[in-house]
Amino acid sequence: MVEFVIPAPEVPSVAVAGHVGRFPVRRIFCVGRNYAAHAREMGHDPDREDPFFFTKPADAVVDSGATIPYPPLTSDLHHEIELVAAIGKGGNDIPVEAALAHVWGYAVGIDLTRRDLQAEAKKAARPWDWAKGFDNSAPCGPLRPVESIGHPAKGRIWLSVDNETRQDADLSDLIWPVANVIAFCSKAVRLEPGDLIFTGTPEGVGRVDPGQQITGGIEGLGEISIQVGKR
Numbered sequence: 001m002v003e004f005v006i007p008a009p010e011v012p013s014v015a016v017a018g019h020v021g022r023f024p025v026r027r028i029f030c031v032g033r034n035y036a037a038h039a040r041e042m043g044h045d046p047d048r049e050d051p052f053f054f055t056k057p058a059d060a061v062v063d064s065g066a067t068i069p070y071p072p073l074t075s076d077l078h079h080e081i082e083l084v085a086a087i088g089k090g091g092n093d094i095p096v097e098a099a100l101a102h103v104w105g106y107a108v109g110i111d112l113t114r115r116d117l118q119a120e121a122k123k124a125a126r127p128w129d130w131a132k133g134f135d136n137s138a139p140c141g142p143l144r145p146v147e148s149i150g151h152p153a154k155g156r157i158w159l160s161v162d163n164e165t166r167q168d169a170d171l172s173d174l175i176w177p178v179a180n181v182i183a184f185c186s187k188a189v190r191l192e193p194g195d196l197i198f199t200g201t202p203e204g205v206g207r208v209d210p211g212q213q214i215t216g217g218i219e220g221l222g223e224i225s226i227q228v229g230k231r
Ligand code: MN
Pocket: 030, 031, 032, 080, 082, 111, 198, 200, 201
């Protein structure tokens, strides 16, 4: 038993639909530009370049239904609705054909982004950390276990702000499906149980202002709703 010199931090976690028990979060990996139309809207040509990844701190997760404070350092907070895969079985160099067996469940998540800081980082060739990995930047709805819903590969993925639809696409538009994303990610790091992978967002990303309500969902997987607080 390890003894700590200060109280050990709590383990971040996400809810599991229909269960009292929660899913412990170890790390959060996110894929950039995984829908062609979104890559284009951000000024890139999506001709199936390998996926690239960035991370968020594990304690950036927030349950659906929460009110989050409008984050500091930005005046251009953006929403990105995403399918989230939760890893239940670890591994490295996982082959595409075996990858889905490593998934414990799926959820609907929002990759909140300080777009103005991201634009500055891109321009200065600096890291994206402050644009992507801030407090409360990874709202994640309740996970649904694979044993109950299987592996969602198609179906509507959408997001609205104050009931105005902003993002409306289909999971089948993913450039790299979940299995490929897991295979690529596990080449770079050893995936472990508790890792979440945000798989990328479709077109229609946009700004959310203080006081607005973000609601999103994926067909067959559920919905997420987050209230953005005052500045
Ligand atoms: Mn994203």
